[in-house]
Amino acid sequence: MKKQNKQPKKNGRPLKEIDIEQLAAFCRLKPSKSDCAAFFKCTERTIDRVIEKHTGLTFGAFRDQNLVYTRFELIRDAIRKAKHSDTMHIFCLKNLCDWSDKLKTENEHEIAPIESQDDETLEARLKVLEEKRNKIKLLR
Numbered sequence: 001m002k003k004q005n006k007q008p009k010k011n012g013r014p015l016k017e018i019d020i021e022q023l024a025a026f027c028r029l030k031p032s033k034s035d036c037a038a039f040f041k042c043t044e045r046t047i048d049r050v051i052e053k054h055t056g057l058t059f060g061a062f063r064d065q066n067l068v069y070t071r072f073e074l075i076r077d078a079i080r081k082a083k084h085s086d087t088m089h090i091f092c093l094k095n096l097c098d099w100s101d102k103l104k105t106e107n108e109h110e111i112a113p114i115e116s117q118d119d120e121t122l123e124a125r126l127k128v129l130e131e132k133r134n135k136i137k138l139l140r
Contacts, residue, residue, distance in 0.1 A: 016042045020054040023047070027066040033059050 082089040093099040
C-alpha cells in the first residue's frame with residue numbers, strides 16, 4: 001500500500017487577492033473604507049488585512065500616505081493656473097503662503113480698565129490736561 005499525501009482541506013471562502021498597487025492608486029481619491037470594499041468586491045476587514053499585510057499601516061494611515069500625491073498634483077495645478085489668473089494667484093498666496101488681506105497688528109499700549117472717580121478728581125485731571133494743551137499751543 002502506498003501512502004497518499006493528501007493536503008488538508010481548507011474551510012471557508014477562498015482568499016480574495018487584491019493588488020496593493022491598485023488599492024494605493026484608488027486611495028489617491030480619498031475613498032472611505034466601505035468604498036474600497038465595494039470597489040474591490042470584498043469586506044472592509046479584507047481591506048484592513050491586505051493593507052496590514054503589505055504595509056503594516058492602518059487604513060487611514062495608508063490612505064493619507066497615498067493622498068499626498070493628489071494634494072501635490074492639485075497644488076501644482078493651482079500654481080500653473082495662478083500664472084494666468086489673478087484670482088487663482090491670490091488664492092494660492094493666501095492658502096499656500098499664509099498671506100492675508102489684513103495686517104496683523106498688536107496693541108502696543110495696554111488699556112487699563114476705567115475706574116470710577118469722584119468729581120473733584122476728574123476736575124483736577126481735566127485742569128492738568130488743559131494746562132498741558134495750553135503749553136503746547138504757546139510753543140507753536
